[in-house]
Amino acid sequence: RGTSSPGIYAFLPTEMVTNFPFIIQADFVLSSSRESIRLDNAWNQGILNCVPSAFVNAFTSLVKSIENAPVSSLPPMFRFLPVNASPFTNLNSVRASIQKKLMDENIIPWELYSEQKIFQKPGEVSRLMPAFWELLRKGKKQGVSLSNISTHGRHILCSSFDEKKYDEVLTFLGLKYVDD
Numbered sequence: 001r002g003t004s005s006p007g008i009y010a011f012l013p014t015e016m017v018t019n020f021p022f023i024i025q026a027d028f029v030l031s032s033s034r035e036s037i038r039l040d041n042a043w044n045q046g047i048l049n050c051v052p053s054a055f056v057n058a059f060t061s062l063v064k065s066i067e068n069a070p071v072s073s074l075p076p077m078f079r080f081l082p083v084n085a086s087p088f089t090n091l092n093s094v095r096a097s098i099q100k101k102l103m104d105e106n107i108i109p110w111e112l113y114s115e116q117k118i119f120q121k122p123g124e125v126s127r128l129m130p131a132f133w134e135l136l137r138k139g140k141k142q143g144v145s146l147s148n149i150s151t152h153g154r155h156i157l158c159s160s161f162d163e164k165k166y167d168e169v170l171t172f173l174g175l176k177y178v179d180d
Contacts, residue, residue: 008037018091020082024051039090048090052097056105063107064119071109071117072160075169083172099172108173110155122173126154127162129177154178 008016010028015035018024026047028037037044062077081102082095106119128136136159157175 010034010037016088018082018088019084019086020091020095021080022055022082024048039088045090048094051094052101055098056101059102060105060107071158074109074117074158075161075163075166078161078166078169081169081172083168102173108155108175109158109161111158120155122175124155125157125175126178127157127170127175130164 006023009025
C-alpha cells in the first residue's frame, strides 16, 4: 500500500508497518477489518514470542553459510537487523528480545588480515577510529605484519564492516570503540 517498510502478514498484508526490515508472516488472529492483528490476543502473543528465536536462528545461519565468500560480503547481510524501533510496544519487545539473543551469538567478523573468517560475540569485538584504520592500511602497504592486531585483549571489527554506513547496526549490537 505504498509503505516503505515491511509489516505483518496473515496470508495477506495488514496495514501494520513494523519498521523492521523483514516480514512477520503467521496465522494471526485479525481485527474484524483485517487491517491489523489483535495485539491483546494470547494466540498472537504466542506467535510474537517465537519470532526472536526464529529470526536469530535464520540470521545466524545466513551469516555463517557463506564459507567461500570474502569477509567484505558479510556486512550487507546485517541490514536485516531491526535497528529501528516499531510504533507498536509489543513489537518493540520482539526487537529487544532479538537484540538480546544476538549478543550471545558469534556473528561479528573480526580482523585477521587473512582470508579466514572467525566470528565473535558482539560484546567481544571493538571498533577502531577511522584515522587509525588509515595508519594500519599505510603500515600494511609498507610490509608491517598486522596478524596479531587482535591479541591485546579485544578483537577488532573487520575493516570492511567498520564503516560509517554501518553505524546504526553496530550501535544496535553494542559495539564500542577501543579504549585509548
